[in-house]
Amino acid sequence: MNKRKVFQRKLAYGIAIAMLLYPLLLLSRPATVFDPKGGLLSEMRSAGGLSQADLGEIDPASATMKLATLGLRGLAVNLLWGKADEYKKKEDWSNLTSTLEQLALLQPNFITFWKYQSWNVSYNVSVQFDDYRDRYYYVRRGMEFLQEGIEKNSENRDIPQLLWDLGWFVGQKIGRADEVVQYRRLFKADDAFHGDDPPRGSEERDNWRVSKLEYENAIAAVDDRHKSLGKKSEQMFYASPSKSQMSYAEATGNEGKFELGRAAWKVAADGWKRFGDLWITHSTGRRLQLGHEQQVADQIALKEKELDSLSPGLRSKLLEERRSTLSAKQRAAIDKPDNERSRDDWNQAYEAKELLLVTDQDIVDRILEKNPQLRKQAGSLGSEIANLRVDLIYTQRYKDMANYDYWKLRAEFEQSDEAVKARQKMYLAKKESADGQSPIEARKLYEEGFALWRQVLDQFPTLRDREGTTGDDLMVFILKYRKVLDSQEEPIPDDFPLWDIIEDFDTEQEFVEEIRQRKLRVNNETSGVEPPQAKDPEAASQDDSESGSPKELTDPTGKSPLS
Amino acid sequence: MILEKPLLPYFEWLLQFDKTRWGALPHFLLTLLVIAIATLLLSLLVGTVLYGPLKAGDKVYRVVVNGFRELFSLSFRRVWALARLAIQESLRGRVLIAVAVFVLLLLFAGWFLKTEREPARLYFSFVLTATSFLGLFVALLLAVFSLPNDFKSKTIYTVLTKPVRAGEVVIGRILGFSLVGTVLLAIMGVCSYLFVVRALDHTHTVVGSVLAKGGDAEGNLPETTSLDKGHRHTIQQDDDGHLFAEFAHDHDHHVGESNGRLVVSSPHETIRARVPRGGTLRFKDRQGVQVARGVSVGKEWGYRSFIEGGTQAAAIWTFDGIDEKTLHDEDDGGEALRLELVVRVFRTWKADINTPVQGVIQLKRPGSDLKTAPEFFSAKDATIDQRYFPRTLTDTNNQPIDLLDDLVDEQGQIEVVVQCLDRSQYFGFAQGDCYVRMKEGSPLWNFTKAYISMWVQMVLVIAIAVTGSTVLSGPIAMMFTVSFILLGFYREFFVRVARGIQEGGGPVESLVRLVTQMNLTAGFRGESETTSLWIMRSVDSVFLGAMELLANVLPDFGEFNATKYVAYGFDIPANQIAQQLTMGAAYVIGLSIVGYFLLRTREVAK
Structure with missing residues (x-):
């Protein structure tokens, strides 16, 4: 081989290398001040929010670990996840948490990792301990882990999910646990979590307040920084801060800080109203406002009127036509008053009702048929109404899911003087009866409180809706009240103001016997017969055999065996 | 542990x-x-x-x-000469860089290690694991390229023209590299120990001055110490009026006084070497019938089994060799048997959150009904709880009895009976959860023992690498040794695969499952014996046979890991070290013989 040939070959290699370098350059050119976009990889990195854009943000430990795995990061991560599972199985919590720390260094931008493992620590590891202080320690570890994830992913597009999760953990894991009293106390005193700000003793250290703050951070990330909400429902996402505020108000009330609670309910009511005004995207892409159901309904009515004005009298005419198609039996059934209908009548009436239904589309169709010149107007009105109806249905569904009306009412009534006073009485009564020292005082307080509750319920009748939770809350008080009465060997009096609540909300069937006894008494009173003795076991068992209800379901104290 | x-x-x-x-x-x-x-x-x-x-x-x-x-006819003089050669060669290869890397690692370890509730456990785990891996890596690099380089640079001819034997070449290398490795490990060991001791040492400050330890002007004591190293202690006063920082994060402190201010001492007993004497465990079920195991409460890990509270269910340990020497001298002048007990609590209902589940512990003479009066305790879940039984005790009829004379039988045995008192709550135990606490061992010696285990492991790797490099070229010998190490670390898994216990089948089957993204436990379509399935299984059975043979000579590297003992503060049993040393010696002898014959197959060494 002569020198020239060698030179030629070297030259060819050189050119080939240079040519191959070009695509490499296109791919992996880093972002610089002069070229902020960088190459393809750099662009993808910043689009996915996967890189620490600023040199100052790079975590040296994380970078070292990644380099130290010599490109085998995937393998190392896999091994460590396996190890974490093994440590969890073998209850080696120290090693589990340190393995998680190592994983955090290796895959700091993998959102699912943070979500999964923080949940693991807060929810699965914590419950393994018997002492609630140990449990709390791991609940907090999970939350700190989430905070770490948030810190390392401030530019990640999926960051709202982590922020929202933190709000959820701080709110629900602490505020809805069996150990809620202890957890809330520990959380408030937890300097390791709060640091110096807010300081010890501050009301801002309340877990529900912190939770609300985190939810608001999540919302800010979506609204202001245009990060992705992921697959989370907007309804749930945007309702969260107000829900936390309401839980805060509730919790402060339960702890006896009534004025603080009232102020908190005020804030909650305002927040809930803002939530109602917010445009929320439904999963189908429609935009809805939960607080504006009535406006949509009004609009529909308006449009229907407009439609009717195109061809006056058409609606009643159609109805007449339909009526004439009904069979004699159906017609008779539908004309009968409700309380006279037999089972068959009900069926017939139901069928008739279906047949009699005149929809807007029927009217539009008829107009198109009879007056083709009105086609454009009727058609557009028809589709507008159909569209509005879908909006209305979706709005109603979302409202049901968020229990919108109930919470609106709740926030409102909790601010009323009667409600605050009623709660105060309940709180004091509970305190008096707690150690069983002054049952007479407790009873007096309960009775005053229930009278106030009666006023509240009359003022806000919808509170008695079975969908709400106020009835259930009241049942808790009533149960305690009954305990106080039991200690004095007295039944619940007939003039007890909340019998309707007992009848509607006794889901645990604790008052079956009392309700029955009372009904008997009331019926007998109206018919003038001597009522049976309420607490006489023999009389009760006789009643049972007469009414045919199984004997073992009642016991002489009148309590259900389920209690 | x-x-x-x-x-x-x-x-x-x-x-x-x-x-x-x-x-x-x-x-x-x-x-x-x-x-x-x-x-x-x-x-x-x-x-x-x-x-x-x-x-x-x-x-x-x-x-x-x-x-x-x-x-x-091995000559130690010639072996030593060759060993010196190996040492010189290693030093020329700048082996000390490994030490520098290690020191660097320790310097920055704080970045990776968060202060935990059991800091000693974490720090020991870290230093021992790091040394072990680094040590193995250095040993591997040293030993594996040496002989192949000699062949390549033809220096082996100069050596072998001298009157040395092939066996001496192999043994000389193993010895030389082992010596270098020993020095390396010793340096790393000293650094590690200093690192852990330094990392664990800390103090706290206590705000507020105290008049004669009786509190400040109003007689109030400060509540807690400052927050340092991720924890704080509650300050308590003992019966003698001395202040101390209550046990937290695996240690406690004394609180002394200096110039009218409170001073917190260094932590106590952060590094320990408990010497346990284990017993054998049996159970009684809820009717009081002897059973091998308690009930399962549905945990995936079947290590512990559980006894039900409020029934006759009990966990009974039998301990051997209980005599005068087992007892500890106590501060009050008497003697006592020290027991340590770990209880795992499992609640089937919440009960009172603030009250721990109650249990009872009794000593019993084996084969008789003589028992001590029940000693009640509140279960501290998953922590080591110390129990003292003084020499003089009372029995269930409140009659005085002597621990050694009455409760220990002729064979020197005693039984410990533990029961749970709360109805529908459970206690979980494994054999190692109760032991007689002997006199404390030396933590430094314990640490050294852990390094001896590691040293055996390193010598093993050197022997494998030298043997492999007698016939293989450098990189191939390295692959060979690395596979040996990897398989050794995962020996248990390897054996399970070889014996067909592990789900997923042999190498071919798992490859098929991997490529077709099939679940480990899913059956093949139809489960009928098709030809392809038959071929796959037949090839696998050949592989599995070979694997089982290999498993017989594979050292279990996991066994050389004494980290667990040191990290949990337990003394490494001398027996374990003896077993490891024996095993190491056996491998070195076996590998030297194999290495000798392999080297003889090379043209130059004939």
């Missing part, structure tokens, strides 16, 4: 020879015999093909006889 496999007594481990288990020595001899016969047959076969049967037999005979002759 968790001990899933109980440690066998040394001689049972070494010599046992029956159907249930072959001890280490019979196993070693058999393996040696099998390898020897297999090699002989193979050499005869190859020789017959090359030279014809007669000449082959003659050659093999001469090699074997020569081999034995050389084996018994």
Whole structure:
């Protein structure tokens, strides 16, 4: 081989290398001040929010670990996840948490990792301990882990999910646990979590307040920084801060800080109203406002009127036509008053009702048929109404899911003087009866409180809706009240103001016997017969055999065996 | 501490020879015999093909006889000379860089290690694991390239023209590199120990001055210490009026006084070496009938089994060799038996969150009804709880009894009975959860023992690497050794695969599952025996057979890991170290013999 040939070959290699370098350059050119976009990889990195854009943000430990795995990061991560599972199985919590720390260094931008493992620590590891202080320690570890994830992913597009999760953990894991009293106390005193700000003793250290703050951070990330909400429902996402505020108000009330609670309910009511005004995207892409159901309904009515004005009298005419198609039996059934209908009548009436239904589309169709010149107007009105109806249905569904009306009412009534006073009485009564020292005082307080509750319920009748939770809350008080009465060997009096609540909300069937006894008494009173003795076991068992209800379901104290 | 496999007594481990288990020595001899016969047959076969049967037999005979002759005429002077050569070579290879890397690692360890509730556990785990890996890595690099480089640079010719034998070359290298490794490990050990001691040492400040330890002007004591190293202590006063920082994060502090201010001492007993004497555990079920295990509460990990509270269910440990020497001298002048107990609590209902589940512990004379009066305790879940039983006790009828004279039987045995009192709550126990606490061992010596284990592991790697490099080129020998190490660390898994216990089948089957993204436990379509399935399984069974053979000579590297003991603050049993040293010696002897014959196959060394 002569020198020239060698030179030629070297030259060819050189050119080939240079040519191959070009695509490499296109791919992996880093972002610089002069070229902020960088190459393809750099662009993808910043689009996915996967890189620490600023040199100052790079975590040296994380970078070292990644380099130290010599490109085998995937393998190392896999091994460590396996190890974490093994440590969890073998209850080696120290090693589990340190393995998680190592994983955090290796895959700091993998959102699912943070979500999964923080949940693991807060929810699965914590419950393994018997002492609630140990449990709390791991609940907090999970939350700190989430905070770490948030810190390392401030530019990640999926960051709202982590922020929202933190709000959820701080709110629900602490505020809805069996150990809620202890957890809330520990959380408030937890300097390791709060640091110096807010300081010890501050009301801002309340877990529900912190939770609300985190939810608001999540919302800010979506609204202001245009990060992705992921697959989370907007309804749930945007309702969260107000829900936390309401839980805060509730919790402060339960702890006896009534004025603080009232102020908190005020804030909650305002927040809930803002939530109602917010445009929320439904999963189908429609935009809805939960607080504006009535406006949509009004609009529909308006449009229907407009439609009717195109061809006056058409609606009643159609109805007449339909009526004439009904069979004699159906017609008779539908004309009968409700309380006279037999089972068959009900069926017939139901069928008739279906047949009699005149929809807007029927009217539009008829107009198109009879007056083709009105086609454009009727058609557009028809589709507008159909569209509005879908909006209305979706709005109603979302409202049901968020229990919108109930919470609106709740926030409102909790601010009323009667409600605050009623709660105060309940709180004091509970305190008096707690150690069983002054049952007479407790009873007096309960009775005053229930009278106030009666006023509240009359003022806000919808509170008695079975969908709400106020009835259930009241049942808790009533149960305690009954305990106080039991200690004095007295039944619940007939003039007890909340019998309707007992009848509607006794889901645990604790008052079956009392309700029955009372009904008997009331019926007998109206018919003038001597009522049976309420607490006489023999009389009760006789009643049972007469009414045919199984004997073992009642016991002489009148309590259900389920209690 | 968790001990899933109980440690066998040394001689049972070494010599046992029956159907249930072959001890280490019979196993070693058999393996040696099998390898020897297999090699002989193979050499005869190859020789017959090359030279014809007669000449082959003659050659093999001469090699074997020569081999034995050389084996018994090893000269320590020549071995030492070759070892020195290896040491010089290592130093030229800048082996000290490894030390620098290690020191660097320790300097920045704080970045990776968060202060935990059990800091000692974490720090020890870290330093021991780091040293172990770094040590193995350095040993590997040193040993694996040495002989191949000699062959490449032809220096081996100079060495072998001197009157040295092939066996001495192999042993000399192993010795030389081991010495270098020993020095390295020693340096790393000293650094590690200093690192841990320094990392654990800390103090706290206490705000507020105290008048004569009786509190400030109003007589109030400060509540807590400052927050340092991720924790704070509650300050308490003992019966004598001395202040102390309550036990938290695995340690406590004294609180002294200096110039009218409170001063917190260094932490106590952050590094420990508890010497436990274990017993055997049996259970009684809720009717009081003897059973092998308690009930399962549905945990995935079956290490502990549970006894039900408020019934006759009990966990009973039997301890051997209880005598005067087992008792501790107590501060009050008496003697006491110290027991340590770990209880795992499992609640089936919440009960009162603020109240721990109650239990009862009693000492009992085996084979008799004599028991001490019940001692009630509140279960501290998953922590080591110390219990003291003084020499003089009372029995269930409130009559005084003597611990040694009345409760220990003629064989020196005593029983410990533990029961749970709360109805529908459970206590979980494993055999290692209760033990008699002997006198504390030395933490420094314990740490050294952990390093001895590591040292054996390193010598093993060196022996494997030197043996491999007698015939293989550098990179290949490295792959060979690395595979040995990896398989050694995952030996248990490897054996499970080889014996068909592990889900997912042999190598071919798992490859098929991997490529077709099939679940480990999913059956193949139709489950009928198609030809392809048959081929796959047949090939696998050949592989599995080979794997099982290999498993017999594979060292279990995991066993050389004593990190667990040190991290949990337990003394490493001398028996375990003895077993490891024996095993290490056996491997070095075996590998040297193999290495000698392999080197003899090279043209130059004949």
